[in-house]
Amino acid sequence: MKKKISAVLLASLILATGCSSKAPDTTASPTTATGGDKTETKAETKEVTVWAWDKNFNIAAMKLAQEAYAKDHPDVKINIVEYAQDDIIQKLNTGLNSGTTTGLPNVVLIEDYRAQSFLKAYPDSFQDLSSSIKASDFADYKIGPTSLNGKQYGVPFDSGVAGLYVRTDYLEQAGYKVDDMKNIDWQKFIEIGKAVKAKTGKDMLTQDPNDLGLIRMMIQSAGSWYLKSDGATPDLKDNAALKDAFQTYKELMNANIVKITSDWNAFVAGFNSGDVATVPTGNWITPSVKAKADQAGKWAVVPFPKLKNTSSSVNASNLGGSSWYVLNNPGKEAAADFLAKTLGSDVNLYQKLVTDIGVIGTLKAAASGDAYSKADDYFGGQKVISDFANWTTQIPKVNYGMHTYAIEDILKVEMQNYLKGTELDKVLNDAQSQAEAQVK
C-alpha cells in the first residue's frame, strides 16, 4: 500500500516539477542547463539546421549553397528541412514566444513582407549579421525589410522582381508586337487586353479576388506602401498611388479580360493551359511558366506596367522575395559563417543559382557574371535574367513594416465593396480607420 502511495506521489511530483519550470519571458538568453550543454555539443559537431519552403526554388538554392560550403568546411553538417511557409511562420511564432530555442532551426527563410514583424516582435531572437555581411553589397530595396535600427539581420536573398510575362503568339493574332507591351501603363494594358480578347477569345490575365498581389506591385512601382515610411502608420486614406491602383484594378476587372481563379493551382493552370495571354508577377514564376515545353518560344518578358496617373510610378516592381535569418541560439556562429561565405558573398554560387534553378539573387556583384547574360530559348532568345537584374535596380524602395497581411485582409473586403459600387474615398476611409484599430 505504502509503495503504491509513494509511487503516485512521486509521479505527481515529477509531473509538477516538470511543468513548473517556467520559460523565460523574453528569448534573449536561452539560459538553463540544457542550453549550455547544447552549445558544447554544437561546437564539436557544428550542425546547422535550415528551414525553408519551396522545393524547386529555395530548397534547391540552399542545396547548392550547402555543396559550395562543404568543399572548404567538411566539418560542418548542414541539415535542410522543408516546411510550407505557413508552417514555418507558425512554428517560429510558437517557438520564439514560448522562450525555448529547442526545436528551432539555426537558419530560417522569412518573406520580406513579414520580416519586420518577426524582428520587432521577438527582439534579440535574431542574430545581428552586420559583421558577417556587407549590406551595401545587396540591392538597396532589400535592406529595408532585412534590417532594424541600423543593424543588418537578414542575408538578402531572391529578388522578387516583377515582370510581365506575355504570350507573343496571342499578341500577334491581336495585331500587336512584344514591343507594344514594353514600358506601358495599365490603361494601355487594358486596351491591348480587350483587343486580345476580341481576336483570340483569351483572357488577358488571371486574378484571385483573395490575393491583392497586383495592388501591392502597383503601389510599390510608385514607391508607396500600405504604411507610411515609418513602417507603422497606416497610409490608406490619402494614398494617391493606392487610389490609382484601386481604380486601375476596377477598370481591369470591368473590362471583361480577367479570368477569376481561386488558388495557386488554378493560377498556374491559367497560363500553362494557354487560357491567358499575360502573367504579371514575380520572376520566381519562371520555372512554372517553363514547365510547359510545348509553349517554348511563345513567351517573352517585358517590364512591369506602371500606373498612369501616378507620376512616381516606374516600370519596375517587386512581389514576394525572401531573405535568410540566423536565430540567436546555440550554433549561431557556424550558421552565420555558412551564410556569409555562401549566399552572402559567393559570386560563383549565384551564377549556378541562375543557371541551375533560375534564382535571381540580389547580390549586386553577381549580376555582372556570365550566367546573367545568357539568352533563354524558351523566351525566344531573350536575355531574361539580365533584364530582370536590370529591373531589380529600378525597384522603388519602400518600408513594408509589420502589418502587410493584416492591412491586406482589410483591403480585400473594401476592394469587394468598391467593386460593388461603394465610393472610393469612403472605401479607403473605412480601411484607414479599421487599419488604425488593428495595428495600434
Next chain:
Amino acid sequence: MNFTMHSRAKLTGWLFVSLAVILICVFYFYPMIQALLLSFKTGAGANLHFNGISNYKRLFSDKTLLTAVQNTFLYLIVQVPIMIILAMIISVLLNDSKLRFKSFFRTAIFLPCVTSLVAYSVVFKYLFGNDGLVNMLLTKLHLIAQPIQWISDPFWAKITIIIAITWRWTGYNMIFFLSSLQNIDYSIYEAARIDGASAVKQFISITVPMLKPIVLFTSITSTIGTLQLFDEVMNITKGGPGNATLSISQYIYNLSFKYTPDFGYAATVSYSVVAMIVVLSVLQIKLAGDK
C-alpha cells in the same frame, strides 16, 4: 495519528484520483488561466504587457470580428438545422427493418466523418473550383450556362462551406439518432398503426418526441462544433473572398500567425467564443431540455 477505517479508505480514494486531478489541473486549468491572463495583455509577439481591458473594448469595435461572428452564426442557423433534420430522416430510413444492405448504407453515410478534415477540404476545393467537377457536371447537364464561382463569389463560397460541413457531419449525428431509435419500443408503433396513424403521423407524433434528448444533444455539440469551425474554411476558401467565409476560429488563427502576432487579442477573441458557447448551450437546454 489514528485513522479510522473509513477515513483511511477515503484518503486512499483521494490518492487514486489525485493523479488525474493533477493532470487535469496542469493540462486544462493552468492553460485556461494563462489564456485568461494573456487576454489582458497586448503587444506583438514576445513584447507583451498588461493593458487592462483594452482588448475587450477592442472586441466591440472590431469590424472583422463582427464579420466572422456573422458568418459563423449564418453557418449555425442554416447548417445545423438542415444537418439535424437530415440526420434524423436518414436514420429513420435506415432503421426500417425491411431495408436490405443496411450496414452498407450506414457505413457509407458514416464514412465522411472518419476522413481527415484537411483531406476532404482539399478535395472539396477541387470539386468546387471554377473548372471543377461540380461546375463541369452542371454545365454538361445544361443546368447552368456559366460556371458558378463556388469559391470566389462571396455568396456561393458560403454555400460551398455549408455543403462541405453538412457532408462531413451528417453521418456523425445520424449515428446518435440510430442508437436512440433502437431504444424506442416497437410496440408503440404497432399500437399507432392499429389506431390508423400514417407513417408521417407516426414520425411526427412518436419518433420526433422520443428523439428529443438526442436532438438536444446533437444540436449542442453541433453548435459548439460550428462555433469552432476552422479546417474547412481555412482549406477551402481561406476565409475569402474578402472575409466572406471567415470563421471566428480562423480569425483567431490570423491574429496569431498570419498578421503580426497578437496573442493577447487572439486570446481575448477565444474567450468571447467561450462566452458565446456557454450562452447558446444554456439557451438550448432551457428551450428544449426537460426540467
